[in-house]
Amino acid sequence: MIEYMKEMDKLGMVIFEILAHVLGIEEEHFFNKNFxxxxxxxxxxxxxxxxxxPEKIVEIGIHSDSQTLTILHQDQVGGLQVLxxxxxxxxxRPIPNSFVINIGGNLETNGRLKSVIHRAVVNKEKQRLSIAYFMSPTSNATIECPPHLIHPISxxxxxxxFTWAELRHLLLTTRRVRGEAVALSKFCISN
Incomplete structure (x- = not known):
């Protein structure tokens, strides 16, 4: 299990580098430095x-991930659904030898990336197994949008x-369903 976590961490760091490149962030290790x-x-x-x-049960309720990044491996039975x-x-649909990557709310980068609302459902005939690796920054990491992704008009x-510690505290004190949106709204700039 420790080796699995180490490999997932390496994969997460590669994903952060790819996301930084796609977003045009030139600062080396922009995301990685907080992990x-x-x-x-x-x-x-x-x-x-x-x-x-199965239609009466939802195993993991409707939510979006609050962590920065989730790397999910689901078996061939499946059961992950997105809204x-x-x-x-x-x-x-499960694809052999692949992962599902979920962006967490604190990585939405001012709307350029989106944290998807999802749930897990059960199967009538088969057992299902999933392994989720959750990555979050250090508690004192400041979470903010890269300046070049902000434009005063568009x-x-x-x-x-805000810091991950501040967001995590709010997440722990709000309801799980839609809790992330409530917690993030505390840091929202009203127009």
């Missing part, structure tokens, strides 16, 4: 037994800078 200490990285193995009435813009649920700053 040098592993105080807030963890993983969860979830086992979902078969359920005779589309039209408010319909869509299943995420894309004004949406949030005041």
């Amino acid at each position: 040098e200490e592993k105080e807030a990285a963890y993983f969860r193995i979830s086992r979902y037994p078969p359920c005779p009435l 589309k813009d039209d408010k319909q649920w869509a299943g995420v 894309n004004p700053r949406k949030y005041v800078p």
